[in-house]
Amino acid sequence: MDLNAYLYFDGQCEDAFRLYEKVLGGRIKGLVRYADVPSGPPAFKGCNRVIHVSLSIGDRILMGSDTPPDGVDPMRCGHRPEAHKTPQGFRANVTVDTPTEADRIYHALVEGGKVAVPIGETFFARRFGMVNDRFGTPWMVTCPKPMYAADAESKPFAISRTFDVPRDTLWKCFTDPDRMRRWWGPKDVTIIASKMDLRPGGTYHYGMRTPGGKEMWGKFIYREITSPERLVLVNAFSDEKGGLTRHPLAPSWPLEMLSTFSFSEAGGKTTFTVTWTPLNPTPEERATFDAGHESMKQGWSGTMEQLAAYLAKV
Numbered sequence: 001m002d003l004n005a006y007l008y009f010d011g012q013c014e015d016a017f018r019l020y021e022k023v024l025g026g027r028i029k030g031l032v033r034y035a036d037v038p039s040g041p042p043a044f045k046g047c048n049r050v051i052h053v054s055l056s057i058g059d060r061i062l063m064g065s066d067t068p069p070d071g072v073d074p075m076r077c078g079h080r081p082e083a084h085k086t087p088q089g090f091r092a093n094v095t096v097d098t099p100t101e102a103d104r105i106y107h108a109l110v111e112g113g114k115v116a117v118p119i120g121e122t123f124f125a126r127r128f129g130m131v132n133d134r135f136g137t138p139w140m141v142t143c144p145k146p147m148y149a150a151d152a153e154s155k156p157f158a159i160s161r162t163f164d165v166p167r168d169t170l171w172k173c174f175t176d177p178d179r180m181r182r183w184w185g186p187k188d189v190t191i192i193a194s195k196m197d198l199r200p201g202g203t204y205h206y207g208m209r210t211p212g213g214k215e216m217w218g219k220f221i222y223r224e225i226t227s228p229e230r231l232v233l234v235n236a237f238s239d240e241k242g243g244l245t246r247h248p249l250a251p252s253w254p255l256e257m258l259s260t261f262s263f264s265e266a267g268g269k270t271t272f273t274v275t276w277t278p279l280n281p282t283p284e285e286r287a288t289f290d291a292g293h294e295s296m297k298q299g300w301s302g303t304m305e306q307l308a309a310y311l312a313k314v
Helices: 015-022 099-110 167-175 178-182 284-289 293-313
Strands: 001-009 025-034 050-059 060-066 090-095 114-120 127-130 138-144 156-165 189-194 203-210 215-226 229-238 257-266 267-278
Touching: 001 015, 001 284, 015 025, 015 060, 015 203, 015 215, 099 114, 099 127, 099 138, 114 215, 156 293, 167 178, 167 257, 167 293, 178 189, 178 203, 267 284, 267 293
Parallel strands: 001 060, 090 138
Antiparallel strands: 001 090, 025 050, 050 060, 114 127, 127 138, 156 267, 189 203, 203 215, 215 229, 229 257, 257 267
């Protein structure tokens, strides 16, 4: 059995947990958005609010979520009826291994108390319920499904290259949309669109045309911007309007990638390092990513060749 604090937010959950991850030295092991919920209501589509996140700090776990989108019945997504109004701050969460144990604890806590969410099966748990006990303490009882208990992780992909330019110069190549247009993307593609909103929560939306005339689109969603040292972002394929799409040539490629761009300067030269990890992958996506390190190496090598050629001209 595990006993954890569960925090509630009104749209700030991801920002808060990124801060806790950085300050407390922990690691976010799972982040699921409302948009990821199978067969969720229409309001969930494209909703980036967090429905669940876990932060591992040593042998401790801190959990949290955002309240649902406006107009959504919280009972359909496993939240208390008042959740769409004002976050209550926290709940104590009990995680157990069997539905029988979850039922026992839930019914013991609800005696003399008040049901918030009846216990039952959900898309993420064999049992999940919420109750305010007779002392007023808010509780969650969870028996997770195996797919949420798995701790398998992919080995991150990383590649570096040193450029003979100051760090500020290289930083501008990644943070100016006009400069990005001149070098970004795989070798021999032409960038046909480059629109950037450089701020945490902002996006970079770009379009590419291959030598054969095929158009592809992609976008970044910025999470952290530390000038001129580090960019952390979610990288994904998109459509022309910025909607999330699958890899056009590899349907089992991870839908979203967590990307970290690091810039370190020494002796007037700058080393750029990119680190990629799949974001909340399915087992099939994880396997595709793990098998694709060589192709990622080739792709990024070509991209950095284009960056070097561009820098040689400026």
